[in-house]
Amino acid sequence: MLKDWKKILLLAIPSIASFASMTLTGTINLIMVGQLGALAIAIVGVSNIIMYNAWALFSGIGHTTNYLVAQNYGSNTMKQGVERTYIAFYLCVFACIFTFLVGLFFPESIFRVLGSSVEMIEEGSTYLQIRFYAMLFSIFIFVFHGFFRGIGDTKTPMISSVVGNVIMIILTYGLTYGNLGLPKLGLFGAGLALLIGEFVIFLICAYVYFIKLHKSYETRSRVAFNYKESKLILGESSKLGIQEFSMSMAMFVFTAFVTRLGTEALAANEVALSVMSLGFMPAFAFGSTATILVGQEVGRGQPFEGKKAGTNTAIIGSIFLFILGILQFFFAEPIARVYTHDPAVYELAARLIMISAFLQLFDGLLNFYAGGLRGIGDTSFLLKTSLILGWLLFIPLSYLLTFTLELASIGAWISLYTYLTAFGVCVMIRFYRSDWSLVRANVGETSEI
Template sequence: MAGVAQIRRSVMALALPVTVSSLLQRTEGIVAVFLVGGLGAAPIAAVGLGQLLAFIATTLVSGLSVGANVIVAQLWGARRHRDVGEAARHFLGLSILVSLAVAVLGMTLNDLAMRGLGAESGVIELALPYSTLIFLVMPFTVLIQVLSSILQGTGDTRTPMYGMILVNLLHVLIAYPLIYGRWGLPAMGVKGAAVAVGLAEATGVAYLMMRCGRLFKPSIRLRGDLLRMLWDVGAPVSGERIVQQAGILIYTKLVLLYGTISYAAHQVGLSIESLSFLPGYGFAIAAATMVGQSIGAGKYTRAKLENWEANRLAIYIMASMGIVFFFFPYVLLRAFTTDEAVIELGTVFLKIVALLQIPLALTMVLAGSLRGAGDTRFIMSATMVGMWGVRVPIALVVALWMEWSVFYVWSAMIADWTVRMALLLWRYQSERWKVIRVIRETEQA
């Protein structure tokens, strides 16, 4: 069995490219917020609102990407490489069909959703065309996620990273002139940010398809066993994300009650917090991949070591970022906006999220390890308890009954993530994940 030092190196080798890739993926949104920041608080809020709706919509297909990662990892660990190719083909086809349906749904309901959230009319006027364009190019967004997950499941985390480097370079080169009308291009404002996303992500999909073509097995046969695997693992993931994002919708509506300045501070603060959130996501994907491959190979002791090494490294990095958030919030916020009112509120937001970095790190990586084992149903339950049993009730009482400051609404996040951490830690320690079977020998073609 590999030693702890070797496992630590393997975790870092997987996690670092995933972290960079995830950071670059999120950078699309950060760049959009950063570039429109010079236009004022309303454009910041508009882009943030459009991004929120798009992110919520992707929860409907999140089970595809997570399911692809887990199933490919376990099949790869079991050395069932032909099944990996057929699984990849199935997941890609489903992602195209489902993402098209979600795009149409999003373009149809985005106006209603914005008004339901209680956004101000000036913000909706800017957010609606941005959101419509983002939904129009959503199939490219989903394909990047699914193709990246397939490759990550095989242990190849570098190719998705290179793809996201390409996407981000193109995005920056295209977004700035389209937003502000530079280099002979029309000034499109927030719409320019959305157009840039579509062009950059279409190029990224083409690159990933060329790079992972070796995995796909040409066939028109449908494999019922592969579809059942995807349903068993992916359906609870989509359920978890829907539960999470439904709660975020209510939570965001409560923040919007405090006005555009508060929401702009919330959005800029979330963009900054992603600097720590995304490394945590990288370690979660690394844990899911390594644990999945080890379980596929029947190496449960190694899977446990991989989980704890990923947790330890995530805590070190995210806690360090929390210290930066707490002591240097003004410097970070000033890089995104010159609006002093937004900076004043955002300073408190960053101090609050600094306090939840360790619970967040443990929650993310433990969830990644449990997903790698196929224990996605319990994660969905923990998310429901944390979001709907803790965060939303606290925020509702604070905002509507007590009518306290938005600071207390933000503080509900700490309680939410702490409860989730405790539940997932208990589940992992119980070792019930060991009895879950995602793949079976009788299903091999």
């Protein structure tokens, strides 16, 4: 047991550090930008939701690379793993073209659809445009990280994320307020800092993949078109991408509801989401670890070892979230005060944080067991469940509690965690009710490197 837990932690801790650096960067940036006022907090918060939707739409490419490469690594067929990664890169090119065009022409329209104020549209459109351009690098980064994690290398994503995010923080401090001898660009400077940081992460990942790993895996090999593999990766990427997009669009509608409650309510909502992202961090990290371990064991032809690894990962991840929940519950208001000095904002944000502190355990279950299901390639279930619960439970319940019963932000957050709880329980049941004796790796006859 201790040996298994040690293996999980050796994979998970760098992933936690990687996700933590991204989360902490977002938190610090929001705190720094927050000094510009509630409007700036609201713009950054709404932009975060919009960009989460943009990322989610194409995230399936990275998720698919992650679980297929993990299976290839376990089955010692890494030539196929590299071929699959190249196909993923080709898909990224098309994704980037689409993202660039949306960022170029539609930022103002997106804000209008959300029901944003005229002031928010005027101040936030340029910032959102820069965020779309930064997403061009993020799409590729997620595929690089998927490959690295698939081969059990969680340190490279950690190092690249930490370096890039430190640069983001420094440049946000300098470019937003004119510090460190840099020009004072306000919200535009904060967006530019994020763009530069993402570019640095992309460069580090490209160096490791194409240069450092070439000797071991021939990562610069020419890859011919393979219809069967292309169809597999497109299909799996579509299912996982639509699943994430369904969840993110549900959050998009959720944010639209909160936006209509006013700028202060929206600012409090974004502060609370920023704080709760500290809980999402270990959830994502252990979910990624579950995908790695389950996928590799399935690749080795040992699915029941994969099931055991998934269970142990969920146990350790839940312990992390429980400890974090205790801290968030008892220090909710002091934490909220770090973001803003507006009593109306931090008092409401503190109540939202207290609601979420322990309920985030169910979000953890969702990530842990969804990671395990990705490891065995059970992507159709994740897609169906996401669509049903997101649009038949979460959205109607959000409207009912927020507006019909007039519970405002509190009602919105109750509906959010009702949704996450239902989703988490569903994927956990699916994980244990799956017939593991029938689980097989999705690998072909490929020569070893």
